[in-house]
Amino acid sequence: MIKILLVDDHAVVRMGLTMLLNKNPEMEVIGEASEGNEGIKKALKLKPDVVVMDLSMPHGKDGLSATTELKKHMPNVHILILTMHDDEEYLFRAIQAGASGCILKSAPHDELMSAIEAVSLGDAYLHPSATKRLMEEYLGSMKQDSSNTYNLLSDREKEVLTLIAKGYANKEIAEQLVISVKTVETHKGKLMEKLQMKTRPELVEYAVKKGLLGYGI
Template sequence: MKIVLADDHAIVRSGFSMILNFQSDMEVVGTAADGIEAYTMVAKCKPDILIMDLSMPPGESGLIATGKIKEDHPDTKILILTMHDDEEYLFHILKSGASGYVLKNAPDEELLLAIRTIHGGGTYIHPKMATSLVREFIKKDTTSQTEDPFEILTKRELEILPLVAKGYGNKEVAEKLFISVKTVEANKAKIMEKLNLRSRPELVQYALKKKMLDF
């Protein structure tokens, strides 16, 4: 099977490429450092599997790119590879079109199993996260936000929120908007307070629901 590997760390791309190319049924045909490069490589190489890191600052995040890639290249199956094990991410990852989810600290054998599982038409989710997914589907959405962010957030806060949701750090947001890191931190705190959010995953979920992110 042909595989494209997208991760913002070159050493991670090299390490996983060695593991995958060692397998008799796998070949890494391309690599990418962010979501935009991943889209380009999928269009060029037409892989069977795309292994996508979830967060790739300062480039386009894997979460944002997954939906676009699945829409334009539905035959390529996407396996998300990430350090995050938050329940909020899992629901949106699968909803965006990914076929599986593996943590970066998982054993090599689990990664290989996940690749072969989704290549065969299945879905791979770690048992711990599968329980979270079931819970997400059966519970009522009591935390849905009905407020219009364009009415309750300032212009500066509206600029900062999608950048934070895409995975950019405080320094990177400051450089993009030509403001100080302290200003970013202060506005992030105000955003979390105004929207009644407690964590970064909740902020990402809010941005997705309000369609504040784009490819």
Template sequence: MITVLLADDHSIVRSGLKHIINSQSDMSVIDEAENGEVAVIKALDLKPDVVVMDLNMPKKSGLVATKQITEANQDIKIIILTMHENKEYLYRVLQAGASSYLLKSYNEDDLVDAIRTVHRGEAYLYPDATRLLLEDYMKRSNAAVEDNHAKLSGREQEILSYLAKGYTNKEIAEILYLSIKTIEAHKSKIMDKLDLKTRVDLVKFAMKNGYLDFE
């Protein structure tokens, strides 16, 4: 039986959530909290498997309550239930330690699925939240690659590509019609600019940032 603590400052909302949860054969509401402060006290005392927490509550917000609960007991999984479809809220909630960010506009089956999912130790996000996280990750990743490209001159990027592909300094010098000393100087600058220590670090960097496909 999955034990659940409900935390919401509206009694009618708690009543509806309680009905949904208790109608399931594998879960049960063991207590309720009308504000964030009480939610923290009851969660740490009763140690429910899951806390369904409203984001906006008096005395202590759901965000603060989540952070305090998860810092004290990581076994307690927290589902944030909110009206806010906002990327910044999403990030802050996940950073606070919540396992799920669920909109109140979604149906009761989503809540039930979320409870079972977080109880298994997995994260549960509504589809648009997953899309937001993936888009943000791609933007950050692309920005990091662009920043790395900007650190190097065109010639340095070219030499980095050859080095990562296993060419020796002599071979690169012959291909680019440069002296070996010039190649060595460029290599040294590349290592300094990217704060790399060894050739292995250089190869790893090149693989991560697409230099093996660099033309």
């Protein structure tokens, strides 16, 4: 059961999402909050697996600020940013703040559920239509030479890194490379150690800088 906390300033939105998500037998909305500060307090008390956080909340703390602060108190919590802004700037800022992903409010219901499931498993989730623009924006502003650290990786670790950046879960990576999930986790742990990174979003950012998804640096 995925325990979910909803943080959105619109009561109607919270009510609709609660009804929708609670219909899924694998999900349960355990709490709601109308702004960031309340969301942080509820999260510390209720210990959700996933926080679905509205980006724009004019009254109280906004979604990005709340995400940054909440990750300091609960580094293992998974935060999915919910936004109406189809803009790569907001997506990149959400990742910088510590969010595991970002989804548009206009996205289909099944996509929202898939996004929640993905981040609950520790995977990153980016809205498909914005991924390319996010990468191009990031490459334009964050060009740097990372060849030395990249050369520390084995060929298999490089393959795992590329598939992680493309959004594949550990099980899917194992199937593609014809290895066990445990072996994928071992490779992931080693490349994180070599690159001195702790989270999956950091690996995605690194892969983007290296041009592993087809966008050169």
